[in-house]
Amino acid sequence: MALQISPFPNGFVACIHAVGWALVLPCFWFLDRIIALCKSTTPERSQRLEQGCYLHPLKACRRPFSYHREMPSSPENETHKGFELVGKASFGFATANLCLLPDSLARFNNLGHTQRRATVIGQHIVQGVCRPNIRIFVDSPSSCGTLSPSYSILPSANSSYGATDKHAQTVVSHHSDSAEGGAGHRSAPRALLSQGLRQQDDVPWEVSSLFPANVDILCLEEVFDKRAAQKLTQALRPVYGHILYDVGVYACQPPCRCSSFKFFNSGLFLASRFPVLDAQYQCFPNSRGEDALAAKGLLSAKVLIGQNQKQKKVVGYFNCTHLHAPEGDGEIRCEQLNLVTKWIGDFQVATKLPDEDVAFDVLCGDFNFDNCSPDDTLEQNHRLFEEYRDPCRAGPGKEKPWVIGTLLEQPTLYEEDINTPEKLQRTLESEDLRKRYVSPPVPVHDTPLVYPETGQPWIGRRIDYILYSENSISKHCRTEIEEVTFITQLAGLTDHIPVGLRLNVIMDSSA
Numbered sequence: 001m002a003l004q005i006s007p008f009p010n011g012f013v014a015c016i017h018a019v020g021w022a023l024v025l026p027c028f029w030f031l032d033r034i035i036a037l038c039k040s041t042t043p044e045r046s047q048r049l050e051q052g053c054y055l056h057p058l059k060a061c062r063r064p065f066s067y068h069r070e071m072p073s074s075p076e077n078e079t080h081k082g083f084e085l086v087g088k089a090s091f092g093f094a095t096a097n098l099c100l101l102p103d104s105l106a107r108f109n110n111l112g113h114t115q116r117r118a119t120v121i122g123q124h125i126v127q128g129v130c131r132p133n134i135r136i137f138v139d140s141p142s143s144c145g146t147l148s149p150s151y152s153i154l155p156s157a158n159s160s161y162g163a164t165d166k167h168a169q170t171v172v173s174h175h176s177d178s179a180e181g182g183a184g185h186r187s188a189p190r191a192l193l194s195q196g197l198r199q200q201d202d203v204p205w206e207v208s209s210l211f212p213a214n215v216d217i218l219c220l221e222e223v224f225d226k227r228a229a230q231k232l233t234q235a236l237r238p239v240y241g242h243i244l245y246d247v248g249v250y251a252c253q254p255p256c257r258c259s260s261f262k263f264f265n266s267g268l269f270l271a272s273r274f275p276v277l278d279a280q281y282q283c284f285p286n287s288r289g290e291d292a293l294a295a296k297g298l299l300s301a302k303v304l305i306g307q308n309q310k311q312k313k314v315v316g317y318f319n320c321t322h323l324h325a326p327e328g329d330g331e332i333r334c335e336q337l338n339l340v341t342k343w344i345g346d347f348q349v350a351t352k353l354p355d356e357d358v359a360f361d362v363l364c365g366d367f368n369f370d371n372c373s374p375d376d377t378l379e380q381n382h383r384l385f386e387e388y389r390d391p392c393r394a395g396p397g398k399e400k401p402w403v404i405g406t407l408l409e410q411p412t413l414y415e416e417d418i419n420t421p422e423k424l425q426r427t428l429e430s431e432d433l434r435k436r437y438v439s440p441p442v443p444v445h446d447t448p449l450v451y452p453e454t455g456q457p458w459i460g461r462r463i464d465y466i467l468y469s470e471n472s473i474s475k476h477c478r479t480e481i482e483e484v485t486f487i488t489q490l491a492g493l494t495d496h497i498p499v500g501l502r503l504n505v506i507m508d509s510s511a
Contacts, residue, residue, distance in 0.1 A: 064249055064281035065299070068233050070241040078241060078275050079306035083314050083359070088506040089305075090482060092129075092215040093466055095320065095364040096490065096498035100228040100267075109495055110410040117493050118228035122235025124489050125218070128211025129239060203391050205402055205484040207428050209421035212485050212500040217303070219320035220269040221366045224294065229269060240271035242303075247281055248295035260292035267294060268320055268365075274303035277315065278351045282343045284336050289326055296322050298340050300347040305359055308507055314357045317472070319344050321365040327442050330378035333369055337384045348472060359477055359505045361469040363388050366496070370407075370461040371399050372451065373441035388467035391481050391501065404428050404486045405438035405460025406497040412437050413495060424488040428497070431458050466501040476508040 008014040072078050082089025098121060099106055103114045111117065218240065223229045229245040236243060248265030266281070283297040298321045305314040321340055324332045344363065352358065369376040371393055380396040392403045408418070418424040418437050427433040438460030443449035452458050470479055485500035 062249070065244045065247040065279065067276070067279075068237060068243040068245065070237045072241055078273065079304065080274070080314075081306060083308040083357075083505075083507050084306055084311075085309075087309055087508075088504065089359070090502060090504050091217075091316070091360055092212055092500065092502045093217050093219070093318070093362055093364065094211060094215045094485075094487070094498060094500040095219040095221070095366075095464055095466055096487070096494065097221040097322075097366045097464060097496040098223055098490075098494050099496070100223045100225050100232075101264075102225055110413050111493075111495065114225050114228050115231060118223075118225070118231040119235060121490060121493055122232045124493070125211055126235060126239050128487075128489055129213060129215045129218075131210060131213050133213035203400070203402075203481055203484055205486075207404065207425050207486045207488065208500075209425045209488050211487055211489055211498070212483075212502065215500065216273050217318050217362075218271040219318070219364050220271075221320070221322045222267040223269040224264045224267045232269065236271050240273055242272045242274065242276045244268075244270040244276070244279060244299065244301065247299050248297065249283055250295070260287065262293065262295045264294040266297050266299070267322055268297075268299045270299060270301060270318070270320060272301065272303055272318070274305055274316070276301050277304050278302040278347075280343075280347050282339070284324070284339065286332055286335050287324060288329070288332065291324050291326065296324070298343050300344060302347075302351050308357055312355060312357055313353075314359050314507075316360045317344075317348060317358065317362070318360075319363045321363070321367075323366065323368045325368045327375060328445070330369070330376060333367070333379050334382055337379065337382045341384055341387060357474040357477065357507070359473060359507070360479070360503060361388075361472040362466065362501075362503075363469070364464075364466040364499075364501075366463060367465050368463055370405070370441065370463050371397060372459060373461065374444045374447065374449070375442040385467075387471060388469045390465060390467050391484050392462060392465075399459050399462065401457050403459050403462060404434065404497065405462050406464040406486070406499060407439040407461040408495045408497065409437055409439055410495050414492060419492050421488045421491045424491040428486060428488065434458065434460065464496055464499050466499055468501070468503060473505075474507075478506045478508075480504040480506070 006014055008017065080089050098117075099109050099111050100114050100118055100121075101109075103112055106112060106114050218236075220232070223232060223245065226246055233243050233245055246265055247268040247270075248262070250262050250265065252261055266283070268281075270279075279299065279301045281297060281299050283295050287294075287296060298319060300317065300319045303316050303318060305316050308314050319340075321336075323336050340363070344361075348358075348361075367379070369379040371380055371390075377397065385393065385396075392400055394400045412418065415437070416423070417427045417433060427437060435458045440460060441449060441451050442461070466484075468479065473479065480503070482502040482504050483500075485502075487498040487500055490498060
């Protein structure tokens with residue numbers, strides 16, 4: 001074979017090859033660099049160790065979160081007048097896991113377009129929480145079907161928060177003048193409250209295609225992507241004047257504080273209508289495997305609510321967390337729950353002032369265990385549930401019959417039955433449909449799963465929690481559950497069902 005300068009028979013073929021190689025080269029170079037980062041030579045490892053030592057002082061100077069504050073037109077707009085005027089108030093909380101990872105990683109959860117999803121999620125949340133709080137009364141629950149809120153009634157302007165009895169609410173009344181229950185606990189409605197609200201086991205609940213109206217504090221998990229966090233902040237800041245985002249630490253940390261090298265922050269994101277007086281982040285030191293790449297931990301915040309009738313300052317405590325994820329690691333999650341209870345107690349001791357009343361103490365987030373899986377028995381019996389009340393829980397390993405699982409099966413996220421808020425709402429309300437899309441309980445290794453027990457409903461995995469404590473609030477405060485909400489407004493945007501909780505707090509003015 002005669003030797004030729006070019007491997008191609010003519011210039012045209014050579015040109016096509018050059019263009020193709022120019023298109024392939026960036027991908028080839030990127031893959032080469034990734035592999036080179038994963039496999040270092042001995043001199044490179046020594047150099048990186050020295051560089052890490054130089055950067056440690058810089059890492060130590062970084063605060064563990066970014067704080068956005070939207071200046072109000074008047075300071076009174078950020079405080080709650082309920083205790084000062086009538087001695088009682090209502091507070092709304094919500095939590096949601098958004099899976100806002102870098103786009104390439106989010107696709108492993110069958111979710112993509114992280115930046116676009118962040119923008120849409122922020123718009124949906126604002127749309128839901130700013131709607132009128134409509135309450136509908138009818139003569140009989142059987143006289144109408146499930147009432148879903150209409151998007152056509154949503155206002156463009158912000159509505160008021162923390163509704164009290166003196167705040168106006170839209171009411172459509174079709175009931176007689178007969179009495180509606182007694183004192184102590186909120187009486188059972190004779191029909192529907194809000195949109196499709198029902199009551200069972202003294203807990204009003206609903207599946208709603210919109211976020212609850214007038215949510216005061218919002219906790220989001222898995223907001224790992226910084227640009228996505230900024231987009232959420234931009235969307236939420238007209239409603240929530242105080243936002244903590246980019247919560248956590250990065251890179252190497254001192255021993256006993258965080259395990260392993262941190263590529264991602266904690267993913268926690270807190271948005272509050274009330275001013276944040278103090279905040280603290282703690283990183284779990286015992287994460288393992290892929291979870292150790294993220295700085296998961298606990299974010300605790302103290303917020304200023306207002307004043308009571310004796311002009312004494314009223315505050316609240318709000319805590320959010322995201323526990324270890326891999327199944328079968330119950331001991332790790334129990335250790336983290338031990339730390340959560342300790343850190344919350346230490347934070348409250350350090351920040352509680354003698355002249356303050358505490359109206360609420362709430363803990364929420366993605367706990368990554370449920371109350372029905374045999375594999376989660378350790379966590380189900382943790383002492384945390386003695387200090388904090390779970391309105392959805394009947395006891396260790398047993399849910400209340402109306403509860404709905406919050407973890408969706410990822411391969412089915414875009415199927416016809418659940419690809420819109422209204423369709424997902426109808427699916428979750430049907431036990432036969434729900435079991436096709438909500439993740440089932442996790443069995444103990446090599447043990448067949450029998451679920452549900454005879455005569456019990458199919459619920460599925462509820463791993464997103466909102467708990468509240470009555471032990472750490474002021475003694476003359478009394479808490480009642482106004483409603484629990486399972487929210488479907490983020491259908492197709494995340495693989496979790498957001499959860500809402502509204503609490504009524506009554507303060508004894510004579511105390």
